[in-house]
Amino acid sequence: MPSETLTITDNRTGKTYELPITHETIKATDLRQMKTDPSDFGLMPYDPSYMNTAACKSRITFIDGDKGILEYRGYPIDQLAEKASFLETAYLIWYGELPNAAQLAVWTAQYAAQPPVPEMVKRVIAAFDRKAHPMAMLISALGALSSVYPDAKKVGDPANRLSHAMRLLAQVPAISAYIYRHGQGLPMIDPDPKLSYAGNFHRMLFAKDNGPYTPDLVLEEALDILLILHADHEQNCSTSTMRLVGSSQADPYASMAAAAAALYGPLHGGANEAVLRMLEEIGSVDNIPGFITKVKAGEGRLMGFGHRVYKNYDPRAKIIKRTADQVFAVTGKNQKIDMAVLLEKIALEDEYFIKRKLYPNVDFYSGIIYQAMGFPTEMFTVLFAVGRAIGWLAQWEEMLCDGDQKIGRPRQIFLGPAKRDYVAIEQRG
Ligand code: CMC
Numbered sequence: 311m312p313s314e315t316l317t318i319t320d321n322r323t324g325k326t327y328e329l330p331i332t333h334e335t336i337k338a339t340d341l342r343q344m345k346t347d348p349s350d351f352g353l354m355p356y357d358p359s360y361m362n363t364a365a366c367k368s369r370i371t372f373i374d375g376d377k378g379i380l381e382y383r384g385y386p387i388d389q390l391a392e393k394a395s396f397l398e399t400a401y402l403i404w405y406g407e408l409p410n411a412a413q414l415a416v417w418t419a420q421y422a423a424q425p426p427v428p429e430m431v432k433r434v435i436a437a438f439d440r441k442a443h444p445m446a447m448l449i450s451a452l453g454a455l456s457s458v459y460p461d462a463k464k465v466g467d468p469a470n471r472l473s474h475a476m477r478l479l480a481q482v483p484a485i486s487a488y489i490y491r492h493g494q495g496l497p498m499i500d501p502d503p504k505l506s507y508a509g510n511f512h513r514m515l516f517a518k519d520n521g522p523y524t525p526d527l528v529l530e531e532a533l534d535i536l537l538i539l540h541a542d543h544e545q546n547c548s549t550s551t552m553r554l555v556g557s558s559q560a561d562p563y564a565s566m567a568a569a570a571a572a573l574y575g576p577l578h579g580g581a582n583e584a585v586l587r588m589l590e591e592i593g594s595v596d597n598i599p600g601f602i603t604k605v606k607a608g609e610g611r612l613m614g615f616g617h618r619v620y621k622n623y624d625p626r627a628k629i630i631k632r633t634a635d636q637v638f639a640v641t642g643k644n645q646k647i648d649m650a651v652l653l654e655k656i657a658l659e660d661e662y663f664i665k666r667k668l669y670p671n672v673d674f675y676s677g678i679i680y681q682a683m684g685f686p687t688e689m690f691t692v693l694f695a696v697g698r699a700i701g702w703l704a705q706w707e708e709m710l711c712d713g714d715q716k717i718g719r720p721r722q723i724f725l726g727p728a729k730r731d732y733v734a735i736e737q738r739g
Contacts, residue, residue: 320344320353335364354721360545366553366712370403370704371544375619380626382542383407391629396507396537397421400479400700403542404707422503424480427488428458435485435492444692445574447489449567455481456563463561465710474562475703482566482699483507486692487514493686499523508534511696516684528640529683532633536679539626539672540694542701546618548572548579552702553709554718562706569702570695576613579698581673582690585614586681589646589653598653606662614674615657621667630675637679644682650675 314331329340342352357363372381380387383402390399394408401409401417409417434454438447455478456462462474480501488498499517501510505525512525512533543549552569556562573579592601605612617624634647654670657663677690685693709715 318344322346333367356723365545365550366709366715368544368705368708369406370708371542373544373619375617375621378620378622378625387539387625388629391535391538394538396534399538399541403700403704404475420476421480424477426501427481427484428455430458431455431485432488432498435488438492440493440495444489444493444688445570447492448486448692448695449570449574451485451489452563452567452570456561456567459563462563465559465561471562471707471710475707478562478566478699478703483511483696484514486696487511489692490515490689506530506534508537526640528636532637532679533683535629535633536676536693537697539629540697542698542704546578548698549702549705552706556706556709557715557718562703565706566699566702573695573698574691579691579694581613581671582677582680582694583687585673586646586677586687586690588613589649592649595649595652598649598656602656602660612653612657612668615663615670616666616668617671620669620671623669624671626672627670627674630672630679634675634679637682641682644678646678646681650678
């Protein structure tokens with residue numbers, strides 16, 4: 311049996327060190343003993359963009375990027391998308407096990423009993439120009455919630471954490487629906503917690519008034535699937551932000567505002583919006599070869615393609631592509647799907663994309679469905695956030711319960727000037 315250690319010789323000193331390997335990792339702090347002299351700070355790993363650094367241990371989501379595998383708590387994403395509801399999946403992500411009927415009933419009742427969106431938060435959203443980007447409104451609304459619920463600062467109390475996680479689970483879709491309706495100049499619709507999570511969200515978005523509302527079953531199911539597919543994705547940019555901000559013991563509302571801000575960028579959750587804008591810019595299938603040539607020449611990216619972890623097809627993109635046909639049967643076909651399918655075909659046969667292992671990711675097809683469902687392009691990233699809220703919360707909870715975690719604080723390699731004396735302004739030349 312080979313030993314689970316790593317032997318390193320520091321050629322600066324000729325000293326040899328044996329470091330334990332646990333879970334196929336070495337501890338970065340074990341490198342600190344490697345010094346050239348006692349006053350030396352010790353060796354550090356340099357890993358900009360976290361290309362190869364595990365920042366936590368997690369039991370929530372497993373991804374095998376080479377095989378295109380995604381599992382929440384061990385359950386394959388395709389099984390959850392096909393068989394589970396979003397609230398059931400949210401319970402699984404939070405607690406680690408699928409709920410039995412009684413547990414799901416309690417979880418659903420807790421969600422249904424949450425208070426409405428606070429008036430102050432509504433006023434914050436109403437203060438925005440109707441054309442303001444919905445993500446800017448969402449980030450502000452989440453930050454505003456922090457002032458409404460100051461007791462959320464007691465992050466050391468597990469019951470308090472659950473109560474505010476539940477509040478966010480209910481209020482993120484309600485706030486998102488309010489943001490959409492504000493943009494359309496429409497009044498807010500009350501929730502109906504008797505509906506499913508996706509059905510209630512659909513009602514708050516699209517109902518004409520506060521009367522009874524029955525969402526289209528196919529669209530409700532499709533929205534539920536899309537929320538499940540976005541529910542968690544281990545240590546990506548926004549989730550790591552949630553953990554990092556939360557590690558300072560900021561409350562979950564402030565932490566989630568920061569996570570949402572990270573999601574906003576076009577390389578992360580903003581990519582679904584960028585894909586639609588790209589398809590609009592390409593305009594017609596005839597222009598695809600020319601567009602691909604430009605991408606290969608480094609003039610822009612093929613948005614919705616490529617992933618830091620997946621070097622094989624993103625399993626979420628496969629499920630979304632299937633769901634598109636079901637949605638189009640109700641809404642009519644979004645013509646952009648033909649362009650997207652051809653773009654994918656051309657890219658997947660092209661040496662540039664093959665060599666770099668660039669495949670469609672979750673954002674490549676999701677925007678086309680959202681558009682067919684009637685969402686304006688600017689709302690797409692908000693929809694990503696509605697699904698992802700439970701993942702951010704579960705990762706935040708896991709971080710706070712992990713004895714290994716302290717306030718996040720990276721190191722740097724300082725390459726600036728050495729100490730020098732202040733020069734009076736008249737002597738600076
Ligand atoms: N189109 C064209 N070339 C690309 C693309 C793309 N979409 N993505 C990566 N490349 C090239 C890149 O230019 C580089 O080429 P070279 O080796 O010649 O310099 C190589 O592939 C590696 O790219 P990278 O930027 O080093 O890879 P990364 O792991 O840092 O970036 C990524 C991952 C997702 C940011 C990137 O693939 C990208 O910008 N994709 C488009 C935006 C997108 O769809 N984002 C959504 C990601 S999935 C949803 C989510 O988790 O938010």
